[in-house]
Amino acid sequence: MPPSESPYARALGDRIHELHPVLQTYFRAIPDGDVGVGEGVLHRIGTPRRWLWPFLRPLERRGVIVACWESDVPFRVENRTIASRAVGEREFHLAGGSWTMRDAVALTRHGRVVDELGEPGLIAACFEVDVQGGALALTSRAVGIRLGRLRIRLPRPLSPAVRLTERFDDVTGRQHVDLTITAPVIGRIYEYNGDFSYRIEEAAP
Structure with missing residues (x-):
């Protein structure tokens, strides 16, 4: 594939055609x-385990996950x-004000994708990429922390x-x-789920 293709498309190869046509455009x-x-609503975000929130605050300040x-x-x-990286910026309008999550996704030499989260990149997660019933599924295989030049x-x-x-x-x-x-041991410590509409438009100058 051409080097300008996205890391998701390069990881999937011909399997990208198994995605729903709208998702093919998205990825x-x-x-x-x-x-x-994309603009939409998250039905829920964060964790109900309030005792975890103090541990999540440093990650919140770096734009990784939010304590709520x-x-x-x-x-x-x-x-x-x-x-050739997929760079995303997500702004969430929470009760206490807006919070922004930033990430950048690249392809590894093993054909997986690695997502660096935070600004600057703090957490890196390496994912297997799969297609299931027209949907894209990512499952982490490794998670690391970046400390300066050290990962x-x-x-x-x-x-x-x-x-x-x-x-x-297709219905909605x-x-x-x-x-x-x-x-x-702990179990689920963070989640979000929601829906949104998506379009590609000319970027503001």
């Missing part, structure tokens, strides 16, 4: 000068393809499992996203 490269814009448990949260996502891979017994599914509903005409993070 392909965005042309130079354009931006992909809220429902019906409006959000907006802007996607771009920059140097520390968490040992498997301590590593959280991250799962994300993106699907399109909306795209649905569902993410969960599960930690060993």
